[in-house]
Amino acid sequence: MNILDKIAQHKRKEVAERKSLYPIQLLEKSIYFDSPTVKMTDYLTRKNASGIIAEFKRQSPSKGAINPYANPEEVPLQYMQAGASALSVLTDNHFFGAKNHDLETARKFNYCPILRKDFMLDEYQIVEAKAMGADCILLIAKMISPAEVKHLADFAKSLDLQVLLEIHNENEIKANEDASVDLIGINNRNLDTFEVSIEHSIRLAELLPKELIKIAESGINDPNTVNLLKKEGFDGFLIGEYFMKNSNPGEKCQQFIKALNHVN
Numbered sequence: 001m002n003i004l005d006k007i008a009q010h011k012r013k014e015v016a017e018r019k020s021l022y023p024i025q026l027l028e029k030s031i032y033f034d035s036p037t038v039k040m041t042d043y044l045t046r047k048n049a050s051g052i053i054a055e056f057k058r059q060s061p062s063k064g065a066i067n068p069y070a071n072p073e074e075v076p077l078q079y080m081q082a083g084a085s086a087l088s089v090l091t092d093n094h095f096f097g098a099k100n101h102d103l104e105t106a107r108k109f110n111y112c113p114i115l116r117k118d119f120m121l122d123e124y125q126i127v128e129a130k131a132m133g134a135d136c137i138l139l140i141a142k143m144i145s146p147a148e149v150k151h152l153a154d155f156a157k158s159l160d161l162q163v164l165l166e167i168h169n170e171n172e173i174k175a176n177e178d179a180s181v182d183l184i185g186i187n188n189r190n191l192d193t194f195e196v197s198i199e200h201s202i203r204l205a206e207l208l209p210k211e212l213i214k215i216a217e218s219g220i221n222d223p224n225t226v227n228l229l230k231k232e233g234f235d236g237f238l239i240g241e242y243f244m245k246n247s248n249p250g251e252k253c254q255q256f257i258k259a260l261n262h263v264n
Protein backbone atom coordinates (compact mmCIF):
# COMPACT_ATOMS: atom_id res chain seq x y z
CA MET A 1 0.00 0.00 0.00
CA ASN A 2 1.44 3.42 -0.84
CA ILE A 3 1.66 6.21 1.68
CA LEU A 4 -1.43 8.10 0.48
CA ASP A 5 -3.57 4.97 0.74
CA LYS A 6 -2.29 4.41 4.27
CA ILE A 7 -3.01 8.00 5.19
CA ALA A 8 -6.52 7.84 3.69
CA GLN A 9 -7.33 4.68 5.60
CA HIS A 10 -6.23 6.21 8.89
CA LYS A 11 -7.90 9.52 8.15
CA ARG A 12 -11.30 7.93 7.57
CA LYS A 13 -11.17 6.31 11.00
CA GLU A 14 -10.01 9.53 12.64
CA VAL A 15 -12.73 11.60 11.03
CA ALA A 16 -15.43 9.14 12.07
CA GLU A 17 -14.22 9.37 15.68
CA ARG A 18 -14.07 13.15 15.66
CA LYS A 19 -17.52 13.40 14.09
CA SER A 20 -19.04 11.64 17.07
CA LEU A 21 -16.96 13.58 19.62
CA TYR A 22 -17.42 17.04 18.09
CA PRO A 23 -20.64 17.29 16.11
CA ILE A 24 -20.83 19.91 13.36
CA GLN A 25 -23.22 22.05 15.42
CA LEU A 26 -20.44 22.42 17.98
CA LEU A 27 -17.85 23.43 15.36
CA GLU A 28 -20.25 26.02 14.01
CA LYS A 29 -20.06 27.83 17.35
CA SER A 30 -16.40 28.72 16.77
CA ILE A 31 -15.70 32.47 16.65
CA TYR A 32 -14.18 31.94 13.22
CA PHE A 33 -17.20 30.28 11.75
CA ASP A 34 -18.93 33.43 10.61
CA SER A 35 -15.88 35.63 10.18
CA PRO A 36 -14.63 36.61 6.74
CA THR A 37 -11.50 34.89 5.42
CA VAL A 38 -8.44 36.45 3.80
CA LYS A 39 -7.67 35.45 0.25
CA MET A 40 -4.50 33.49 -0.46
CA THR A 41 -4.77 34.50 -4.15
CA ASP A 42 -4.66 38.22 -3.26
CA TYR A 43 -1.65 37.87 -1.00
CA LEU A 44 0.33 35.89 -3.57
CA THR A 45 -0.33 38.21 -6.47
CA ARG A 46 0.05 41.62 -4.87
CA LYS A 47 2.94 43.82 -5.87
CA ASN A 48 6.32 42.72 -4.54
CA ALA A 49 4.92 39.63 -2.86
CA SER A 50 7.68 37.12 -2.07
CA GLY A 51 5.22 34.35 -2.95
CA ILE A 52 6.61 32.20 -0.16
CA ILE A 53 4.02 30.08 1.64
CA ALA A 54 5.94 29.10 4.75
CA GLU A 55 4.90 25.85 6.34
CA PHE A 56 4.75 24.84 10.00
CA LYS A 57 5.69 21.15 9.87
CA ARG A 58 6.96 19.13 12.82
CA GLN A 59 7.62 15.80 11.10
CA SER A 60 6.89 13.93 7.88
CA PRO A 61 6.60 10.31 6.75
CA SER A 62 9.61 10.69 4.47
CA LYS A 63 11.93 12.50 6.90
CA GLY A 64 10.70 11.56 10.37
CA ALA A 65 11.19 14.24 13.02
CA ILE A 66 12.01 17.67 11.57
CA ASN A 67 11.37 20.03 14.49
CA PRO A 68 8.97 18.26 16.85
CA TYR A 69 9.00 20.90 19.61
CA ALA A 70 8.71 24.00 17.42
CA ASN A 71 6.64 26.78 18.95
CA PRO A 72 3.45 27.61 17.01
CA GLU A 73 3.19 31.00 18.73
CA GLU A 74 6.59 32.06 17.45
CA VAL A 75 7.47 30.35 14.18
CA PRO A 76 4.48 31.36 12.01
CA LEU A 77 4.72 34.97 13.24
CA GLN A 78 8.44 35.02 12.49
CA TYR A 79 7.75 33.65 9.00
CA MET A 80 5.37 36.53 8.32
CA GLN A 81 7.78 39.08 9.78
CA ALA A 82 10.43 37.63 7.45
CA GLY A 83 8.24 38.51 4.46
CA ALA A 84 6.35 35.31 3.71
CA SER A 85 3.11 35.88 1.77
CA ALA A 86 1.07 33.23 3.56
CA LEU A 87 1.24 30.34 6.00
CA SER A 88 0.59 26.63 5.72
CA VAL A 89 0.02 24.65 8.90
CA LEU A 90 -0.04 20.85 9.02
CA THR A 91 -2.91 19.56 11.12
CA ASP A 92 -2.38 15.81 10.71
CA ASN A 93 -1.17 14.27 13.95
CA HIS A 94 -0.54 10.63 13.12
CA PHE A 95 1.82 11.05 10.15
CA PHE A 96 2.98 14.67 10.49
CA GLY A 97 3.09 15.07 14.27
CA ALA A 98 0.85 18.14 14.37
CA LYS A 99 -0.35 19.13 17.83
CA ASN A 100 -4.02 19.76 18.41
CA HIS A 101 -4.08 23.53 18.27
CA ASP A 102 -1.20 24.40 15.93
CA LEU A 103 -3.43 26.10 13.38
CA GLU A 104 -5.62 27.93 15.89
CA THR A 105 -2.47 29.24 17.57
CA ALA A 106 -1.02 30.45 14.28
CA ARG A 107 -4.37 32.13 13.56
CA LYS A 108 -4.36 34.02 16.87
CA PHE A 109 -1.02 35.61 16.11
CA ASN A 110 -1.39 36.36 12.40
CA TYR A 111 -3.66 38.21 10.02
CA CYS A 112 -2.71 36.53 6.76
CA PRO A 113 -3.98 33.64 4.66
CA ILE A 114 -3.54 30.27 6.37
CA LEU A 115 -3.74 26.99 4.50
CA ARG A 116 -4.97 23.99 6.47
CA LYS A 117 -2.55 21.30 5.33
CA ASP A 118 -4.26 17.95 5.78
CA PHE A 119 -5.85 15.15 3.80
CA MET A 120 -9.41 16.16 3.06
CA LEU A 121 -11.86 13.36 2.31
CA ASP A 122 -15.03 14.59 3.91
CA GLU A 123 -17.10 17.80 4.23
CA TYR A 124 -16.67 17.52 8.00
CA GLN A 125 -12.95 18.32 7.72
CA ILE A 126 -13.77 21.45 5.75
CA VAL A 127 -16.13 22.61 8.48
CA GLU A 128 -13.29 21.94 10.93
CA ALA A 129 -10.91 24.00 8.81
CA LYS A 130 -13.29 26.95 8.92
CA ALA A 131 -13.78 26.54 12.68
CA MET A 132 -10.00 26.53 13.25
CA GLY A 133 -9.66 29.84 11.46
CA ALA A 134 -8.16 28.59 8.18
CA ASP A 135 -8.63 30.56 4.94
CA CYS A 136 -7.76 27.89 2.42
CA ILE A 137 -7.88 24.10 2.19
CA LEU A 138 -5.87 21.56 0.26
CA LEU A 139 -7.41 18.91 -1.97
CA ILE A 140 -5.11 16.21 -3.33
CA ALA A 141 -6.15 14.89 -6.75
CA LYS A 142 -4.35 11.60 -6.18
CA MET A 143 -6.54 10.85 -3.15
CA ILE A 144 -10.05 11.65 -4.30
CA SER A 145 -12.06 11.31 -7.51
CA PRO A 146 -12.71 14.30 -9.80
CA ALA A 147 -16.35 14.21 -8.65
CA GLU A 148 -15.20 14.48 -5.04
CA VAL A 149 -12.80 17.30 -5.92
CA LYS A 150 -15.71 19.19 -7.44
CA HIS A 151 -18.02 18.52 -4.57
CA LEU A 152 -15.54 19.37 -1.80
CA ALA A 153 -14.31 22.47 -3.66
CA ASP A 154 -17.87 23.79 -3.99
CA PHE A 155 -18.54 23.01 -0.35
CA ALA A 156 -15.37 24.87 0.73
CA LYS A 157 -16.43 27.87 -1.35
CA SER A 158 -19.81 27.89 0.35
CA LEU A 159 -17.87 28.51 3.58
CA ASP A 160 -15.79 31.27 1.96
CA LEU A 161 -12.63 29.12 1.96
CA GLN A 162 -10.29 29.08 -1.02
CA VAL A 163 -9.16 25.79 -2.51
CA LEU A 164 -5.68 24.66 -3.49
CA LEU A 165 -5.79 21.57 -5.69
CA GLU A 166 -2.59 19.52 -5.65
CA ILE A 167 -1.73 17.62 -8.80
CA HIS A 168 1.14 15.33 -9.70
CA ASN A 169 0.66 14.54 -13.37
CA GLU A 170 -1.01 15.38 -16.66
CA ASN A 171 -3.91 12.97 -16.18
CA GLU A 172 -4.89 14.67 -12.94
CA ILE A 173 -4.88 18.05 -14.69
CA LYS A 174 -7.17 16.77 -17.46
CA ALA A 175 -9.50 14.92 -15.09
CA ASN A 176 -10.07 18.03 -12.95
CA GLU A 177 -10.32 20.66 -15.67
CA ASP A 178 -13.80 21.77 -14.73
CA ALA A 179 -13.45 21.87 -10.94
CA SER A 180 -13.66 25.42 -9.66
CA VAL A 181 -10.53 25.78 -7.57
CA ASP A 182 -8.59 28.96 -6.75
CA LEU A 183 -5.04 27.71 -6.93
CA ILE A 184 -3.24 24.74 -8.47
CA GLY A 185 -0.30 23.23 -6.64
CA ILE A 186 2.21 21.09 -8.44
CA ASN A 187 3.96 18.77 -6.05
CA ASN A 188 7.63 18.44 -6.96
CA ARG A 189 7.77 15.36 -4.73
CA ASN A 190 6.63 12.06 -6.15
CA LEU A 191 4.69 10.55 -3.28
CA ASP A 192 5.48 6.98 -4.29
CA THR A 193 9.24 7.40 -4.47
CA PHE A 194 9.66 10.70 -2.50
CA GLU A 195 11.93 11.89 -5.34
CA VAL A 196 11.89 15.63 -6.05
CA SER A 197 11.93 17.03 -9.61
CA ILE A 198 11.59 20.75 -10.32
CA GLU A 199 11.78 20.07 -14.08
CA HIS A 200 8.73 17.84 -13.84
CA SER A 201 6.79 20.70 -12.24
CA ILE A 202 7.87 23.17 -14.91
CA ARG A 203 6.68 20.80 -17.66
CA LEU A 204 3.31 20.35 -15.95
CA ALA A 205 2.89 24.10 -15.41
CA GLU A 206 3.14 24.57 -19.18
CA LEU A 207 -0.05 22.53 -19.57
CA LEU A 208 -2.06 24.84 -17.29
CA PRO A 209 -3.87 28.02 -18.35
CA LYS A 210 -1.61 31.06 -17.94
CA GLU A 211 -4.04 32.96 -15.73
CA LEU A 212 -4.33 30.16 -13.13
CA ILE A 213 -2.43 30.81 -9.91
CA LYS A 214 0.27 28.18 -9.63
CA ILE A 215 2.09 26.97 -6.57
CA ALA A 216 5.26 24.89 -6.61
CA GLU A 217 5.30 22.53 -3.64
CA SER A 218 8.01 20.58 -1.81
CA GLY A 219 11.74 20.09 -1.81
CA ILE A 220 12.60 23.76 -2.42
CA ASN A 221 15.85 24.75 -0.67
CA ASP A 222 17.45 27.37 -2.90
CA PRO A 223 16.31 30.96 -3.63
CA ASN A 224 17.51 30.52 -7.22
CA THR A 225 14.96 27.74 -7.71
CA VAL A 226 12.23 30.19 -6.71
CA ASN A 227 13.62 32.85 -9.05
CA LEU A 228 13.61 30.32 -11.89
CA LEU A 229 10.09 29.10 -11.08
CA LYS A 230 8.83 32.70 -11.00
CA LYS A 231 10.09 33.15 -14.55
CA GLU A 232 8.23 29.97 -15.50
CA GLY A 233 4.97 31.47 -14.29
CA PHE A 234 4.68 30.18 -10.72
CA ASP A 235 3.15 32.56 -8.17
CA GLY A 236 3.60 30.67 -4.92
CA PHE A 237 6.24 28.44 -3.34
CA LEU A 238 5.38 26.12 -0.52
CA ILE A 239 8.41 25.55 1.70
CA GLY A 240 8.42 23.52 4.91
CA GLU A 241 11.36 21.32 5.71
CA TYR A 242 14.12 23.66 4.58
CA PHE A 243 12.96 26.27 7.12
CA MET A 244 11.75 23.91 9.84
CA LYS A 245 14.83 21.68 10.06
CA ASN A 246 16.65 24.64 11.56
CA SER A 247 16.55 25.65 15.22
CA ASN A 248 15.38 29.09 14.06
CA PRO A 249 12.99 28.58 11.11
CA GLY A 250 12.04 32.28 11.01
CA GLU A 251 15.64 33.35 10.51
CA LYS A 252 16.15 30.76 7.76
CA CYS A 253 13.04 32.10 6.05
CA GLN A 254 14.28 35.68 6.34
CA GLN A 255 17.65 34.84 4.76
CA PHE A 256 15.87 32.98 1.98
CA ILE A 257 13.49 35.83 1.17
CA LYS A 258 16.31 38.40 1.22
CA ALA A 259 18.05 36.38 -1.47
CA LEU A 260 15.06 36.44 -3.85
CA ASN A 261 14.61 38.69 -6.86
CA HIS A 262 11.35 40.51 -6.44
CA VAL A 263 10.23 40.49 -10.04
CA ASN A 264 6.47 41.00 -9.97
Ligand SMILES: O=P(O)(O)OC[C@@H](O)[C@@H](O)c1c[nH]c2ccccc12
Nearest residue numbers: 055217218219220238239240241242
Ligand atom coordinates in the same frame (compact mmCIF):
# COMPACT_ATOMS: atom_id res chain seq x y z
O1 LIG B 1 8.77 20.33 3.43
P1 LIG B 1 8.86 20.63 1.96
O2 LIG B 1 9.64 19.63 1.19
O3 LIG B 1 9.34 22.04 1.73
O4 LIG B 1 7.36 20.54 1.40
C1 LIG B 1 6.33 21.38 1.86
C2 LIG B 1 4.98 20.88 1.32
O5 LIG B 1 4.99 21.01 -0.07
C3 LIG B 1 4.71 19.44 1.72
O6 LIG B 1 4.64 19.41 3.12
C4 LIG B 1 3.43 18.87 1.13
C5 LIG B 1 3.01 19.00 -0.14
N1 LIG B 1 1.83 18.38 -0.34
C6 LIG B 1 1.46 17.83 0.82
C7 LIG B 1 0.32 17.12 1.15
C8 LIG B 1 0.17 16.71 2.43
C9 LIG B 1 1.13 16.94 3.39
C10 LIG B 1 2.29 17.66 3.08
C11 LIG B 1 2.46 18.10 1.79
